[in-house]
Every structure is written in structure tokens, then in C-alpha cells.
Amino acid sequence: MSKLASFFGQKVKVINLGIPSFAEDLRQQGVEAIHTEWRPPAGGNKKIQALLARVEVWQGQVKAAKGAR
Amino acid sequence: MVVCHLIKKQTYFDSVTLMLIGSQVKKLEGIENAVVGMCTDYNIDSLKRLNMYHQDFVGLTPNDLIICIMGKDKATADAGIAEVENRLKSRKPAGGTSAELPPSTQEEAARRLPEANVVLISVPGEYAAREANQALQNGRHVMLFSDNVSIDEELQLKTLGVSKELLVMGPDCGTAIINGVPLAFANAVRAGDIGLVAASGTGLQEVTSTIHRLGCGVSQAIGVGGRDLSEKIGGRMTIMATRALAEDPATKVIVLISKPPAEGVLKPLFAEFKNIDKKIVVYFIGADPKIIEDQGFVAARNLEDAAIKACDLSRKTSHKPEIADEAIASLAAKQKMTGKNLRGLYSGGTLCDEAQRLLQPVIGEIFSNTPVKGCKEMADVYKSSGHCIIDLGDDNFTRGKAHPMIDPDYRSERMIQESADASVGLICFDLVLGYGSHPDMAGEMVSAIKLGQQKSGNRPILAACICGTEDDPQGYQQQKAKLEEAGVVVFPTNVAMVKFAQHCLERK
Structure with missing residues (x-):
């Protein structure tokens, strides 16, 4: 069975980023959900965000290369 | 000032x-x-x-x-x-000690709940892809509620999702029910053996709610975002989700709801379906059902019909619409239109689309801010003229404002405005219940109706359809009773309400 089909039937646990009521609704239904007080990265500074994005791409490439070894 | x-x-x-x-x-x-x-x-x-x-x-x-x-x-x-x-x-959440303060990043949240398997993202669009990418890299499924995510970002995310066999539901995906859990805007529906994949938010809500009210249930309801079946995205999530439903022992019937796929996507999609040993109901909104039937699949004519056909296959018995055509005609026969025009005030985009498609061949000229084939663009979306069917959840009305399923203000204002127009004989609107939606939309609409009637003295016929179930936080019957008390004729589906509108307009 595929990985996705095996996921069906498992208990859903949620990380919520953004609208807080989505996490509140889930908790009211007894679903484990953690709400994140998310805010734009790098204090909203677009130049630093662009640099961060480049670092993240680089980190992803390093991770993929390690995985391939 | x-x-x-x-x-x-x-x-x-x-x-x-x-x-x-x-x-x-x-x-x-x-x-x-x-x-x-x-x-x-x-x-x-x-x-x-x-x-x-x-x-x-x-x-x-x-x-x-x-x-x-x-x-x-x-x-x-x-x-x-x-x-x-x-x-x-x-x-602001109450937080005494620093240990109680909520996490401020996805990484921190994942450290506190490492077994989390879904990340629900509703941050501004420009940041959403970054968060979704991070979730996928860490092996978590994504529901991307955010809009304003570019199609290139969507392609990158879905390619990654497919390679890791992880769902990317969205962008601009408002509804999903995964393993019995309603995510974002979804209705409380019974568990069952009907699995759905949809590139339409309110379409999915209408079909899952109808399935529930007809006595059947849902295994999974997977939203894939409106662009999934475009040429560029190539139906990546639709195909992956359908394959998984085909393997899922809890799913007996599969339903697909979408706008007609791009030419290049239709062939591989049907080829994929042919390998599936389960019944498949397809509703391509606005497309000729023959293209589906010719391939040996069950074609639905509208959202209500998709639910009925799925229930028929699930139970191997015949299901009927919740309200018969004769009963709708008889309700219309009791009404008298004081003006000649129809106004539709929708919060659900697919429901607005469906109303236009069903009414245009019958009543002719219809204006809309989101016109379908045969209907005309409104000259001014803030001022109606003639028959108008309006999607109040469209970008024109929601820039800087919450969606009308959450914030009733503009629709209330519009209800009063339309009531004041003596040419209006019929106002139709939808009420979308469920998680995420306003706690008492019926109450808000009734207040606006009463105010409109007091101000203008006009008494147009009022009709509403309720997309929801008794188990929704707002309670179907409670919302219905509030509307009926204010003289609104209430229908269980949009299709039934539209048939009523058709009878009223033909009788005028």
C-alpha cells in the first residue's frame, strides 16, 4: 500500500500557522493541534528574507546531497 | 472628520x-x-x-x-x-510563564508536537510557499489555505509532494476532511465509504453535506486547489489522491469535482481512472456529461446529483433529492413576485457558478461579477441591474475584508440595498455552515432582511439554501428555523433553490 493510503486512518495532528480559529476549532473536536504565533520572518525585512531564502535553498541542497550518499 | x-x-x-x-x-x-x-x-x-x-x-x-x-x-x-x-x-492567548507561550515558528511548533502530520497554512501568500516547503521537507502533509501563491510555486510544491507521497492541498484550498477531521472550512459529516477529491471549496462542502443528510458518509474529502487540473500542474494532486483512495480499504466510491480539466490533463486522468477497480462519479462543472459517460464513468449533472449518485453507489439503493420537484413547484406557486428581477447574493463561488449555469438557459440575460459562459459581466459590481447573481467572496469584495462566510457585513449591506430596489422580486442567498464559518449567519441575514424591509417597505420573495449538517457548530435546524421565521423559503441544496427561483421567474 502507498504511503499516502497508509496515512488514511491515522490520527491527524496539526501544526497551525496563520488564522488562530482553525486551531481552536480542531482542539474543540479533541484533535491535537498546536497554534503558532507566526509572523513574517526577519522582522518583515524583505532584503534579509531574500538572503534567508537563499540559505534555505542551499541547506536543502546540502540535505539532499547527504541523503544521496 | x-x-x-x-x-x-x-x-x-x-x-x-x-x-x-x-x-x-x-x-x-x-x-x-x-x-x-x-x-x-x-x-x-x-x-x-x-x-x-x-x-x-x-x-x-x-x-x-x-x-x-x-x-x-x-x-x-x-x-x-x-x-x-x-x-x-x-x-491574545493567555500565557503566564514562557513555557506556556505559543511557538512563533513552524520549527518550534514541530519540536513541541513532533508527531504532527499535517501543517495547516493560512499566512499571507508571499510567505506561504516557504512554510509549505518546510513542512514537506520534514515529511508533513500540507493544507495550503493561503491564496496569492504563484503557479510556479504550486508546481514546485506539488512536485515535491508527489516525490514524497505527501498531500499538498491547495493553494487557496478552503476545505478538507482528512481521517475524519474537518480542516479549515469544512462540515461535520458522518464517516463512511465515499472518498472525494475536489478542486472546488464550496462544491466539496455542498456535496459532503448532502451525502451526510442523505444518510451516507465520507472516508476522505481532499481539496486540491482550483488550478490542480490546469495544463501546468497536470492534475498532480488529483491523480495522487485518487490513487490513494483506490487503495484505501475504507473507500468504496470515489467522487471527483472540478472545472473541466485542461485538454492535456483529461487523457492521463481518464487513463488513471481506468486502472481503478472502484466506482467513480465525476462532475466537471459546466462540461458536457457525455465526455465522462463515454469513458464508462458515472457523470453527475450538478453538485446535488453528484451526492445522490455517490450515495446510490455506496448503498446500492436509489436516493432521491431531499425535496421533490413537485414540492418545489408548489412552494413557488404560493409566492407572488412584486418585482421582475432576481438577485443572488452568494458567499460560495461554486454555488454562484452553479446558479448561473442552471438559470441562464431558462431566464436569459443574467449579469454577474463572475460570469459563466452565456452570462454577462456586471458594469458595476456594487450596483445591480436586471437579473444579477453575485459571488461576494470574489476578490472585488474581499480585498482588505474577511470572506463573507466569516464576515456578514457587506452581504448584509447588499441585502438592504437590493431590498430597496423596487424592480427586485426575488432574492436568493446561500448559508454555508461548518467549522470556520460565522457562528450565526442566519441571525445576521435576518437582521439585514428586517432592516431592508423596514427601510424600503418592499417585500421581495426570499429564498436560501443551507450547506451544512445538524452536527455543524451552528446547527442546521436552528439556522433553518431562524430564516423561516423571517419568511425565508429554505432549501437543502443550491439546486433546489435554483429550481424554485426558476418557477417563480416563469410565473411572474
Whole structure:
């Protein structure tokens, strides 16, 4: 069975980023959900965000290369 | 008029919370306008457009909050600011010690709940892809509620999702029910053996709710975002989700709801379906059902029909619409139209689309802000003329405002405006219940209806359809009773309401 089909039937646990009521609704239904007080990265500074994005791409490439070894 | 403002640096709230507070404070006595928002380019443009901009806003970042109120005098505007602050305080989660403070990043949240398997993202679109990418890299499924995610970002995310066999539901995906859990805007429906994949939010809500009310149930309801079956995305999520439902022992019947796929996607999609040893119901909104039937699949004619056909296959018995055509005709026969025009005030985009498609061949000229083939574009979306069917959840109406399923303000205003037009004989609207939606939309609509009738003295026929179930937080019967008490004729589906409208318009 595929990985996705095996996921069906498992208990859903949620990380919520953004609208807080989505996490509140889930908790009211007894679903484990953690709400994140998310805010734009790098204090909203677009130049630093662009640099961060480049670092993240680089980190992803390093991770993929390690995985391939 | 006096404009006062308050800046709260490094204080972040999500846009829905801020838009709702701004909308509530705007209603207070003596307040002309209220902009409560993070210092984004869009909000700065709005402030300039509304003549509420101030030099103090220069150099602020999207992490800084602006509260800006236009009032009849300084005292009123200051009181408005104080009211916003009070409302914001009540929204902040109580946190005594630092251990109780909520996490501020996805990484931190994942450290606290490492077994989390779904990340629900509703941050501003420009940041959404980054968060979704991070979730996928860490092996978690994604529901991407955010819009304004580019199609290139969507392609990158879905390619990654497919390679890791992880769901990317969205972008702009409002509804999903995964393993019995309703995510974002979804209805409380019974568990069952019907699995759905949909590139339409309210379409999925209408079909899952109808399935529930017909006595059947849902295994999974997977939203894939409106562009999944485009040429560029190639149906990546639709195909992956359908394959998984084909393997899922809890799913007996599969339903697909979408706009007609791009030419290049249709063939591989049907080829995929042919390998599936389960019954498949397909509703391509607005397409000729023959293209589906010719391939040996069950074609649905509309959203209600998709639910009925899925239930028939699930139970191997025949299901009927909740209200028979004769009963609809008889309800219409009791009504008298005082004006000749129809106005449809929709919060659900697919429901608005469905109403246009069903009514246009029968009543002819229809105007809309989101016209389907055969209908015409409204010259001014804020002023109706002739028969108009309006999607109030479209971008025109939601820039800087919450969606009409959450915030009833503009629809209430429009209800009063349409009631004042003596040419209007029939007003139709939808009520979408469920998680995420307004707690009492029926109450809000009834207040607007009464105000409209008092102001104008006009009595157009009022009809509503309720998309929801008795198990939804708002309660189907309670919402229905409120509307009926105010003289609204209530239908279980949009299709039934549209048939009623057709009878009324033919009899006028």
C-alpha cells in the first residue's frame, strides 16, 4: 500500500500557522493541534528574507546531497 | 472628520482577526472608517486611498500593526482606537510563564508536537510557499489555505509532494476532511465509504453535506486547489489522491469535482481512472456529461446529483433529492413576485457558478461579477441591474475584508440595498455552515432582511439554501428555523433553490 493510503486512518495532528480559529476549532473536536504565533520572518525585512531564502535553498541542497550518499 | 492612529511595533496578528475587528469598530457611533492591519504594501495603499495615510507610517515593516480610525471628532476616533486595543487584548492567548507561550515558528511548533502530520497554512501568500516547503521537507502533509501563491510555486510544491507521497492541498484550498477531521472550512459529516477529491471549496462542502443528510458518509474529502487540473500542474494532486483512495480499504466510491480539466490533463486522468477497480462519479462543472459517460464513468449533472449518485453507489439503493420537484413547484406557486428581477447574493463561488449555469438557459440575460459562459459581466459590481447573481467572496469584495462566510457585513449591506430596489422580486442567498464559518449567519441575514424591509417597505420573495449538517457548530435546524421565521423559503441544496427561483421567474 502507498504511503499516502497508509496515512488514511491515522490520527491527524496539526501544526497551525496563520488564522488562530482553525486551531481552536480542531482542539474543540479533541484533535491535537498546536497554534503558532507566526509572523513574517526577519522582522518583515524583505532584503534579509531574500538572503534567508537563499540559505534555505542551499541547506536543502546540502540535505539532499547527504541523503544521496 | 478627524483621523487618529496608533502604531504598535513588532505586534503581529493574522489578517482575518484584524479585518473582523476593523469591521466591528467601524459600526460604532461616530466612526466613519477603520483600518486595522499590519503595515503591508496593500494596507498602506488602502490608507492612502481612504485619505487616512500619515508620515508616521514610513519605515514600518509587515510586523508592525497600524490602527487608524476616522471619526466625527478626536474623542470618537481615540475611543475607536481604545476599542480596537481592547478587542485585540481579548484575542491574545493567555500565557503566564514562557513555557506556556505559543511557538512563533513552524520549527518550534514541530519540536513541541513532533508527531504532527499535517501543517495547516493560512499566512499571507508571499510567505506561504516557504512554510509549505518546510513542512514537506520534514515529511508533513500540507493544507495550503493561503491564496496569492504563484503557479510556479504550486508546481514546485506539488512536485515535491508527489516525490514524497505527501498531500499538498491547495493553494487557496478552503476545505478538507482528512481521517475524519474537518480542516479549515469544512462540515461535520458522518464517516463512511465515499472518498472525494475536489478542486472546488464550496462544491466539496455542498456535496459532503448532502451525502451526510442523505444518510451516507465520507472516508476522505481532499481539496486540491482550483488550478490542480490546469495544463501546468497536470492534475498532480488529483491523480495522487485518487490513487490513494483506490487503495484505501475504507473507500468504496470515489467522487471527483472540478472545472473541466485542461485538454492535456483529461487523457492521463481518464487513463488513471481506468486502472481503478472502484466506482467513480465525476462532475466537471459546466462540461458536457457525455465526455465522462463515454469513458464508462458515472457523470453527475450538478453538485446535488453528484451526492445522490455517490450515495446510490455506496448503498446500492436509489436516493432521491431531499425535496421533490413537485414540492418545489408548489412552494413557488404560493409566492407572488412584486418585482421582475432576481438577485443572488452568494458567499460560495461554486454555488454562484452553479446558479448561473442552471438559470441562464431558462431566464436569459443574467449579469454577474463572475460570469459563466452565456452570462454577462456586471458594469458595476456594487450596483445591480436586471437579473444579477453575485459571488461576494470574489476578490472585488474581499480585498482588505474577511470572506463573507466569516464576515456578514457587506452581504448584509447588499441585502438592504437590493431590498430597496423596487424592480427586485426575488432574492436568493446561500448559508454555508461548518467549522470556520460565522457562528450565526442566519441571525445576521435576518437582521439585514428586517432592516431592508423596514427601510424600503418592499417585500421581495426570499429564498436560501443551507450547506451544512445538524452536527455543524451552528446547527442546521436552528439556522433553518431562524430564516423561516423571517419568511425565508429554505432549501437543502443550491439546486433546489435554483429550481424554485426558476418557477417563480416563469410565473411572474
